Amino acid sequence: MDSFTVRKHYYPYVSPFDPCRPMQVKQYVTPPNLYINYQPPNLPQFTPREALRAGTLWKAFYDPYVSPYKQRE
């Protein structure tokens, strides 16, 4: 099984009469807290200053959203 990633994809149905260039695969990003049920104690943490920028204290929950479609333009 390849490496785990929070980025998932699916293949939408493309109609033969689709006027625009069809998107063969569409991606979406899932938040990390879906995969952590009950937060275990003593998870690795950011320093206070980093945590303020990152938006979370624990590295496991850091979730910078990078649009999967950015590289498409």
Add this chain to the structure above:
Amino acid sequence: MAQKQLPKEFYKSMEELQAVDFVILELTLYLDTHPNDEQAIQQFNHMTQVKQHLMYQVEQYYGPLQQFGNSYSGSPWNWKDAPWPWQI
């Protein structure tokens, strides 16, 4: 006459205070669901102590940060003076 400007040191310790505040907030939310996590409680108490010290420092430059007995007042009564929190 020009308004008083805050010194550079204020901004540095204010950012530290904001960072410590954020850590305390995260730990509070974490401890709500993990009441027996000793290590987190110890970190929370340490951070609270750091915050008290930082607040004292920031209030030397800025004036009272909170009201109703949570901060000492300067004289004259200065909690209403500029800059307000969104103006700093």
